[in-house]
Structures are given as C-alpha cells and as structure tokens.
Amino acid sequence: MKVLIVEDDPMVAQINKGYLDPIRGIDVVGMVANGRDALEFVKANTVDLIILDVYMPQVNGLELLTEMRRAGLEIDVIMVTAANEAGHIDAALRLGVVDYLVKPFTETRFREAIGKWALKKRILLSTDVLSQDLIDKMIGSGGESQVLAVRKGMQPATLNTIMDALKDNPETRFTCDELASTVGLSKVTIRRYLNHLVEERMAESMIDYDTGGRPSVRYRVKK
Numbered sequence: 001m002k003v004l005i006v007e008d009d010p011m012v013a014q015i016n017k018g019y020l021d022p023i024r025g026i027d028v029v030g031m032v033a034n035g036r037d038a039l040e041f042v043k044a045n046t047v048d049l050i051i052l053d054v055y056m057p058q059v060n061g062l063e064l065l066t067e068m069r070r071a072g073l074e075i076d077v078i079m080v081t082a083a084n085e086a087g088h089i090d091a092a093l094r095l096g097v098v099d100y101l102v103k104p105f106t107e108t109r110f111r112e113a114i115g116k117w118a119l120k121k122r123i124l125l126s127t128d129v130l131s132q133d134l135i136d137k138m139i140g141s142g143g144e145s146q147v148l149a150v151r152k153g154m155q156p157a158t159l160n161t162i163m164d165a166l167k168d169n170p171e172t173r174f175t176c177d178e179l180a181s182t183v184g185l186s187k188v189t190i191r192r193y194l195n196h197l198v199e200e201r202m203a204e205s206m207i208d209y210d211t212g213g214r215p216s217v218r219y220r221v222k223k
Contacts, residue, residue: 001048001121005031006038006064007080008056012103016051016080019110023184026114035059039067042075049076049117054083054092062088065095076121078113080105108158111184115161118184158185162193166203166221173206173218194219 003026007013013031020026029045032038036059038050054061065077079092082103089100098120099113123130165183166174176194180187197203197219204222209215 001025001118002027002029002046003049003051004029004038004041004045004047005051006033006035006056006061007031007051007053008033009053012053012080016110019107020051020114023111023114024181025118026184033057035061035064035067038064039071042068042073043071047075048121049078051080052077052097054079054081054088062091062095065092065097069095076117078117080110108186108189109155111186112155112158112161115183115185116157119161119164158189159193159196161185162190163197163202163221166197166219170221170223173208173220175208175216175218179219 003020005013005016005020005028007016010033013033017028017031020028029047030041032041034056038052039059041047042050052061052064059067061079061081061083068075074096077092077095077097079097079100080103081088081101083089084102092100098117101109101113161183162179162185165179174182176187176191179194180190183190194203194205198205202222203219205217205219207215208218
C-alpha cells in the first residue's frame with residue numbers, strides 16, 4: 001500500500017514515517033509540506049492513503065480534501081493534526097476521512113489507525129459481496145469483543161483488529177512477533193491483548209518446543 005505524508009513540520013513528518021516504515025506492506029512514497037504540493041503529487045502518482053495535517057501553508061488539509069473530492073480522487077485519508085475543534089472534525093468526517101488523530105498521539109494509537117484502515121482495504125479487495133460479519137469488521141462493530149474491551153479498559157478497535165487477524169487465520173498459531181507484524185502493532189500491546197483474549201476464552205495459547213532453542217508461546221482463535 002502506497003502512503004503519502006502531508007505535514008509541514010519536518011520532525012513530525014519523520015516521526016510518522018518512522019511509525020510506518022516497519023509495517024509490512026506499507027510503502028511511504030512521498031512526504032510533502034503543503035496541500036498544493038500534495039494535490040499535484042496525487043494527480044501524478046498512485047496513492048492509497050494520505051496521512052494529512054490540517055494546519056499548513058498555502059493549501060490546508062481540509063482545503064486539500066475538498067479539492068480531492070471535487071476532482072474525484074477517492075484516496076483514503078487519516079488526519080494527524082493538532083486541530084481538535086468540533087467544526088474541523090465534523091468537516092473532515094463529512095469529507096470521508098477514515099480516522100482522526102489529535103496531536104500528541106501515541107505510536108499505539110497511530111498503528112491502530114493504520115491497522116483499521118488496512119483491515120478495511122483487505123476486506124474490500126477480497127470479495128465483491130460482503131456478509132454482515134465482514135461489514136461489521138470493516139466499520140468496527142465489535143460485538144462481544146467490544147464489550148469486553150470497554151470492561152477491561154482496553155481500546156475496542158485494537159481488540160477487534162487482533163481478534164479479526166486470529167479469526168481470518170484460524171489454523172495459524174501466531175507468536176507475538178508474528179501477529180505484531182501482521183496487524184502493525186507493538187509486541188507489548190499484542191501480548192497484553194492476547195493474554196486478555198485467552199483469559200476470556202476467545203483465544204488459546206500453547207507452548208512451541210520445536211524452535212531449536214528457547215520455547216515460544218503461540219496463540220490462535222479458540223475453536
């Protein structure tokens with residue numbers, strides 16, 4: 001997936017790139033500092049996702065979004081910005097952003113946004129007709145896992161992303177490292193949520209002694 005970062009603060013742009021670079025399947029194809037250059041870039045290049053700031057010189061993020069939609073450019077956008085005014089957020093949502101992160105944000109929250117977006121893309125590319133279960137996954141209707149997440153003080157979207165990865169690969173026994181790479185979250189976050197899923201009997205763990213060295217713990221969805 002090709003990602004463009006649109007951010008006028010070079011340090012923030014590099015931080016965002018640093019979060020994206022380790023995620024398998026993500027390719028940062030450009031970084032620009034204003035909306036005018038971004039519009040020229042997306043007209044000339046294939047871009048699947050834009051990481052977009054609001055406050056920028058020349059053409060700001062919301063102006064860029066408006067121009068893109070007028071031009072028929074249906075590129076997915078995640079807003080990453082200090083703009084937390086209700087009017088800005090409402091405008092961005094109406095223009096079809098897939099997530100909205102207010103600075104300062106954590107790497108976990110950033111990766112959660114990427115994970116939700118990537119899951120939606122995988123679902124839309126996998127079939128022409130969606131079941132209710134796939135629709136629920138795509139729009140974040142969490143059902144039981146969402147209730148459990150709230151009860152435990154966890155992020156429902158993160159729990160859903162991890163559970164969806166397990167359900168999509170029911171025969172796979174993941175290590176924390178493997179699942180972290182698959183969904184784009186940190187190993188520490190993955191381990192915490194997997195342990196929670198095991199406690200709730202939604203996943204199961206087993207010891208893998210066939211590692212040629214130190215045994216590892218593997219997880220899969222509960223059957």
